Amino acid sequence: MTDLPGIVVTGGSGRMGQMLINAVQASDACTLIGVLERVGHDWVGQDVGIAMGGAAIGVSVSDDPVTSFASAQAIIDFTAPAATIGFAELAAQARAVHVIGTTGLTEGDIAKLDAAARHAVIVRAGNMSLGVNLLVQLTKKVAAALDEDFDIEIIEAHHHHKIDAPSGTALMLGEAAAQGRGVVLKDVSDSGRDGITGARTRGDIGFTAIRGGDIVGEHDVLFAAAGERIKLTHIATDRAVFARGALKAAIWGQTQKPGSYTMFDVLGLSED
Numbered sequence: 620m621t622d623l624p625g626i627v628v629t630g631g632s633g634r635m636g637q638m639l640i641n642a643v644q645a646s647d648a649c650t651l652i653g654v655l656e657r658v659g660h661d662w663v664g665q666d667v668g669i670a671m672g673g674a675a676i677g678v679s680v681s682d683d684p685v686t687s688f689a690s691a692q693a694i695i696d697f698t699a700p701a702a703t704i705g706f707a708e709l710a711a712q713a714r715a716v717h718v719i720g721t722t723g724l725t726e727g728d729i730a731k732l733d734a735a736a737r738h739a740v741i742v743r744a745g746n747m748s749l750g751v752n753l754l755v756q757l758t759k760k761v762a763a764a765l766d767e768d769f770d771i772e773i774i775e776a777h778h779h780h781k782i783d784a785p786s787g788t789a790l791m792l793g794e795a796a797a798q799g800r801g802v803v804l805k806d807v808s809d810s811g812r813d814g815i816t817g818a819r820t821r822g823d824i825g826f827t828a829i830r831g832g833d834i835v836g837e838h839d840v841l842f843a844a845a846g847e848r849i850k851l852t853h854i855a856t857d858r859a860v861f862a863r864g865a866l867k868a869a870i871w872g873q874t875q876k877p878g879s880y881t882m883f884d885v886l887g888l889s890e891d
């Protein structure tokens with residue numbers, strides 16, 4: 620037995636799931652007590668160490684979130700929107716901290732997460748890296764300092780398996796730019812340009828998504844005016860940066876009251 624927070628990783632066989640399992644195993648601040656996969660996945664029932672191609676670690680992969688979450692202090696969840704919504708209700712019932720990295724959530728999904736956060740701590744961010752959260756802060760400041768003579772464009776690039784666009788990070792950056800300008804993102808958002816689109820509307824915030832190969836995650840915020848351009852860039856080369864942030868959130872969440880939090884709260888970054 621240990622007093623360290625017990626962590627369940629959902630979507631254990633995924634790109635982030637495996638990264639998170641390794642990060643929890645390497646940490647001396649928490650302990651891996653469960654790994655979840657979807658019903659029918661061939662990892663279910665196997666020791667996760669063996670499923671990952673190594674030695675047994677004494678944690679078998681389950682497809683039953685109710686039993687897995689019952690003894691957990693935190694759930695780290697990088698899966699898919701439908702799975703995350705179901706997990707939020709169960710994590711809240713278990714009073715476990717729910718750290719959500721899943722992107723592609725709709726406004727309706729987020730309302731359901733906010734309802735679950737009345738009973739338990741939820742930390743959610745489209746990007747859990749320190750670098751991107753600093754970039755969000757910088758984007759808001761630069762957007763606030765410039766007027767609409769500067770067109771704002773957000774360009775993101777990810778691996779060819781990614782299923783959602785714009786990325787969660789691009790949306791965080793778009794929100795920050797909109798807040799800096801004092802506008803509402805959905806009123807000025809321009810994504811998916813194709814065909815005869817007409818000239819760019821002044822004040823719009825544009826999004827472009829590139830998908831290819833094994834790109835981990837790259838984001839540019841471009842401020843383009845007549846005669847000059849400013850570009851803010853973040854490049855992730857290792858998914859460990861997301862796992863590191865998620866673990867920090869799971870541990871930080873242990874001492875918080877129920878509610879919805881972001882990585883700004885975890886990292887102590889100001890909203891200004």
Ligand SMILES: NC(=O)c1ccc[n+]([C@@H]2O[C@H](COP(=O)([O-])OP(=O)(O)OC[C@H]3O[C@@H](n4cnc5c(N)ncnc54)[C@H](O)[C@@H]3O)[C@@H](O)[C@H]2O)c1
Nearest residue numbers: 630633634635656657697698702720721722745746747861
């Ligand atoms: N916030 C961040 O910092 C950050 C970083 C990287 C990825 N992501 C997001 O995390 C999510 C996962 O990314 P990935 O690249 O690891 O994807 P992936 O497809 O490699 O992994 C997802 C895993 O979830 C599992 N899964 C799906 N439904 C499930 C269910 N009902 N129960 C249990 N497991 C289930 C799948 O079987 C799969 O193993 C995406 O939404 C991605 O955008 C966020």
Ligand SMILES: O=C(O)C1=N[C@H](C(=O)O)CCC1
Nearest residue numbers: 722745746781786787788836
């Ligand atoms: O690989 C992914 O998928 C990523 N998703 C997040 C996003 O949508 O921004 C973070 C970067 C990697």
